[in-house]
Amino acid sequence: MSAQGTVPASRAVKARLKVAAVFLVAVAAVAAAYVAGKRAGAVQDVLSASPAESRRVAFVRKQPCVGGWCETIWMGNTKEDAVQVASLSAGSEHCDEIAWARDGFRVGFIVNGYQLRVFDAGSRTQVGQVNLIDPDGTPSSRIARGVTFSQNGAAVTFDDCPRGRSGCKSGLAAVR
Numbered sequence: 001m002s003a004q005g006t007v008p009a010s011r012a013v014k015a016r017l018k019v020a021a022v023f024l025v026a027v028a029a030v031a032a033a034y035v036a037g038k039r040a041g042a043v044q045d046v047l048s049a050s051p052a053e054s055r056r057v058a059f060v061r062k063q064p065c066v067g068g069w070c071e072t073i074w075m076g077n078t079k080e081d082a083v084q085v086a087s088l089s090a091g092s093e094h095c096d097e098i099a100w101a102r103d104g105f106r107v108g109f110i111v112n113g114y115q116l117r118v119f120d121a122g123s124r125t126q127v128g129q130v131n132l133i134d135p136d137g138t139p140s141s142r143i144a145r146g147v148t149f150s151q152n153g154a155a156v157t158f159d160d161c162p163r164g165r166s167g168c169k170s171g172l173a174a175v176r
Contacts, residue, residue: 046071047098048079054104056121057082060095071095073109073117075124085124086117092138099156101149108156108175113143113163116156118175128175132158139163144171 048059058075059082068091076082088094088111097110106127109117114135118128132144144158145168154176161168 047095049098049100049107051100051104051107051121052102054100054121056100056104056107058098058100058107058109058119058121060098060109065090073119075107075119075121083124085119086126096143097145097147099147099149101153102151103153106149106153106175108147108149110144110147112139114140116144116147116173116175130173130175132156132171132173133160149175 043061043063046060046062048057050057056075056077057079058073059079061072061074062069063072064070070090071088071094072084073086073088073095074082075085086109093111095109095111096113099108099110100121101107105121107119107121109119110132111117112135114131114133116128116130116132117126118130119125120127132147133140133142136142141163143161143163145161146159148157150156155172155174158171158173159168160171
């Protein structure tokens, strides 16, 4: 008498299928981790600004470094020809705002909410640095926002604001 039916797979075949499944899961996990790492560790442009009456650009790049995230300041006529003009200290400095003079000859970067670093756009060199607000701690309880250069670029106006709430007042500072 003959018996018909399916023959169960051998143990060797089952073992190979398990190894193949584990291998595929491991490959998928490594690929997902690689993509997530590349995305998290990628260089990012976090701020960018251009003057109203000139063809120039200034921007801030953020990238991972030993002390956490590092920010660098870049300037140029276009993003393609921009050069790095400054590097901020990792973990202790960050750029909050970029302000251009209307004519495009001066640009200011607000660092840590209160310090204005002024650059000459033609030579791409730092020409001044001034605390718009006296810091009272780290972070400062007040920040400067809405920086605007005067017509001749010798002074700036700004809003002196409490951090995280309303109640701003006007401020003025010489930058030359």
